[in-house]
Amino acid sequence: MCTPSLLASVVPKVSDGLSEGDIVLVDFEAWTDDGELFDTTRQDLALEEGWDVDEDELRPMPILLGGERVVPGFEQALLEAEVGEESEVEVPPVDAFGKHDDNRVRLYPRSELEKRDINLQPGAQVEIEGQRGQIVQTTASRVRVDFNHPMAGKTLEYEYEVLEIIEGDQEKLEALIALDYAVSKAEDFQVTVEDGEAIVTVPDEASFDSQWFMARHRLGHDVFEHTELDGVEFRDEVTREQMEEHDHGHGPGAAQAAPQPH
Template sequence: MVKTKKGDFIELDFVGRIKSTGQIFDLTVEAIAKKEGIAAQGKFEPMVACIGSGQLIAGFDVAVSGKEVGAEFEFDLKPEDAFGRKNPKLIQLTSLSVLKKKDINPIPGMQLDVDGAMATVRSVSGGRVILDFNHPLSGKELHYWAKVRKIITDKQTQVESITKLLGIPCEVSIKEKTATLKLDQQVPKQITDVISKEIEKHVAGISIKFAG
């Protein structure tokens, strides 16, 4: 059987759970989502990622390398191999009045955008609010079920997977060794430079150009 390796683009399904509670925090399988009563803004579909590119969290990246295509497997990740341990310096105390001036009425568990940084409200008491700027899954041990569906060799699918992960809506067309990206909206040059660098780094033999 063919096994995955660093540099491969793979299509995979997975279900990620918080190990201590069994709560699902991310998944790609629609049937499981329906069974668990999970709703999503988008549709559930397999993920495409490049092994060793940093597109997956560190422990997940290691776990999917060397696996047979079609095989199902499960694994646990310690916090340091997932979303990191909690950093006490990222837990801050602020005044409730400051947030209310921004038309924010915080309640515990709510996630807020505070000056461009995401924070979770940990407590609201006595006019004070504790905000946690750590990743919501930091400090958590995770459990994954995963299945490598196939290795992706099609260059267009590889390029499209990178633009999707970067959150850049665009149309991709490839002619010979050039991928043309037609962006839905105008973006700064520093952003197109990042897109080009990521694609040319991970998709062998492809150069990038942008169409208006």
């Protein structure tokens, strides 16, 4: 199991400064300049703002500094942070999700998108010709689609605290599982490390999750880049009962229809 210090209670460590390549545990909330909460690790706050989240879904998350996993302005602030101190930073669009580009807002004939069975409700997230966008306006004949990032053009305000620097190969591996796969699911993995070799027992829920297949490839790269481990063995933990439940839930041909890594 992931250690309690990683995903539950945390005791801050004294740091002489952070640098790229460090893995840190961060608690934060992020707001747009018009007062909308758009990202947070704080469960109580999310519930107060009306988010639909599962119990204990949100918690402090590991961040790989220099890994470009968060917007550049926030990452730079983390590099300059002191462990255990609460801080704030305002991040302009150029250091967040970029300026809003009017050239990425396009008009389509409504009939063309209806033929593709695309949801034309304003606010709907869609994919058209390999690009993700948002329906911003629908009329009787035309549809306006914005292919900018939803946060493009917005100034972001972060309140955050670096709780600890994650050290030790086992702790780093557990943190990377959370980072590459899902923070809320990482504690279901069992990790053991001995003589530079790690064994990761993969829970049955992840064994049938296409997102885990993709995360596993990223994880393999990150482990050798950011730990001293010489090898990692992944073991899928699947019982007869679990397999029967999975097959029953998916029906005949489920194995052939399972998503493939890409």
